[in-house]
Amino acid sequence: MNVGVVGAGILGLAVAREVARTSGATVTVLDKEDHVGAHQTGHNSGVVHAGIYYQPGSLKATLCREGAALIRQYCAEHAIPYDEVGKLVVASNAAERPGLRRIAERARANGVPGIVELDALGLREIEPHTVGVAAVHSPHTAIADFPAVARRLAQDVTEMGGSVLLSHQVRALRETASGVEVLAGQSRLTFDRLIVCAGLGTDTVARMVGAAGDVRIVPFRGEYYALAGASKDLVRGLIYPVPDPRYPFLGVHLTRRIDGEVLVGPNAVMALAFEGYSWGDVSLADLRRILTWKGTRRMAAQHWRTGVREVLGSMSKGAFLAAARRYVPELTRADLVRTTGGVRAQAVAGDGSLLDDFAIDVQGRVVLVRNAPSPAATSSLAIARHIVGLTSVLTS
Numbered sequence: 001m002n003v004g005v006v007g008a009g010i011l012g013l014a015v016a017r018e019v020a021r022t023s024g025a026t027v028t029v030l031d032k033e034d035h036v037g038a039h040q041t042g043h044n045s046g047v048v049h050a051g052i053y054y055q056p057g058s059l060k061a062t063l064c065r066e067g068a069a070l071i072r073q074y075c076a077e078h079a080i081p082y083d084e085v086g087k088l089v090v091a092s093n094a095a096e097r098p099g100l101r102r103i104a105e106r107a108r109a110n111g112v113p114g115i116v117e118l119d120a121l122g123l124r125e126i127e128p129h130t131v132g133v134a135a136v137h138s139p140h141t142a143i144a145d146f147p148a149v150a151r152r153l154a155q156d157v158t159e160m161g162g163s164v165l166l167s168h169q170v171r172a173l174r175e176t177a178s179g180v181e182v183l184a185g186q187s188r189l190t191f192d193r194l195i196v197c198a199g200l201g202t203d204t205v206a207r208m209v210g211a212a213g214d215v216r217i218v219p220f221r222g223e224y225y226a227l228a229g230a231s232k233d234l235v236r237g238l239i240y241p242v243p244d245p246r247y248p249f250l251g252v253h254l255t256r257r258i259d260g261e262v263l264v265g266p267n268a269v270m271a272l273a274f275e276g277y278s279w280g281d282v283s284l285a286d287l288r289r290i291l292t293w294k295g296t297r298r299m300a301a302q303h304w305r306t307g308v309r310e311v312l313g314s315m316s317k318g319a320f321l322a323a324a325r326r327y328v329p330e331l332t333r334a335d336l337v338r339t340t341g342g343v344r345a346q347a348v349a350g351d352g353s354l355l356d357d358f359a360i361d362v363q364g365r366v367v368l369v370r371n372a373p374s375p376a377a378t379s380s381l382a383i384a385r386h387i388v389g390l391t392s393v394l395t396s
């Protein structure tokens with residue numbers, strides 16, 4: 001069996017490893033960048049989520065819990081940095097208590113271990129510089145080095161006889177009676193099956209397959225500040241707000257990273273290119289595709305007020321500071337320094353709704369991962385098993 005995987009992020013590499021490990025197939029990973037994990041994998045905060053937010057029974061809930069255990073084991077086996085620093089979801093006022101209670105109920109329904117509900121005094125025992133009226137503590141939420149995981153997965157693939165072909169952008173493909181022909185870079189390749197984990201490039205590849213579908217990717221940029229100097233010591237682990245249930249984003253939070261840095265963010269503003277990491281990254285071709293999609297227009301009509309607030313907040317350091325000071329009031333403007341952000345590949349349906357769960361389509365000999373936002377890195381090894389299970393009939 002000869003299987004191709006498009007995308008050398010943590011998910012594509014996990015899928016490639018799982019296919020090679022379980023089927024003995026020859027696997028080739030294709031990516032347009034010159035290194036693995038160049039986009040979402042290399043631009044996230046490194047949180048290994050425990051599964052406290054997600055609808056019980058959803059793919060996110062199931063695969064996050066399974067994936068967290070697998071990532072922990074994988075990091076231990078390969079001496080990759082991993083630290084259970086714990087997470088507090090904090091209610092800053094009484095109005096947020098019902099939402100916090102729902103978080104605790106979901107966490108228990110999802111089997112998240114060690115969940116504790118805390119009052120104002122109890123939360124300060126965990127995070128001495130944090131204030132709030134109540135909190136949910138997830139002691140086993142962790143942080144890890146996801147780029148290092150991606151590099152190790154790539155090594156696994158090659159050690160199993162596969163290939164990771166970088167600087168090989170997929171330019172065309174077609175399905176035939178016997179397989180899938182792919183033009184990548186200057187190479188023409190033929191696979192029995194093709195699995196697409198292209199993230200921000202998902203729609204481009206889907207159109208090549210003739211499967212544009214009623215779900216498209218809309219890029220949302222997440223911007224961050226980092227805490228400077230001694231202010232890093234004000235945060236021990238992860239401090240999150242009670243999320244708005246209307247959106248699949250978790251709101252501005254404080255995140256200790258595996259390298260010792262502490263991030264404040266992210267926000268969520270629509271990017272002006274699929275790889276629009278700043279306001280200066282603009283692609284008219286990408287914008288045309290994004291804005292002419294009916295789902296984007298309907299999403300904007302439903303949520304324009306929130307969108308305006310996010311854009312204004314993007315331009316204001318004070319907005320990030322105010323969000324952080326709700327939980328750590330000792331922070332000052334001088335403590336925040338702008339740092340690099342990321343772009344989330346968010347799937348939006350034709351009716352304007354933002355897909356919250358993972359979404360995977362099988363189109364003949366091609367498997368398309370349509371939506372794999374956070375916690376995709378946490379869940380990557382479990383998603384890989386799920387995809388191989390979905391395609392077991394096709395690959396037999």
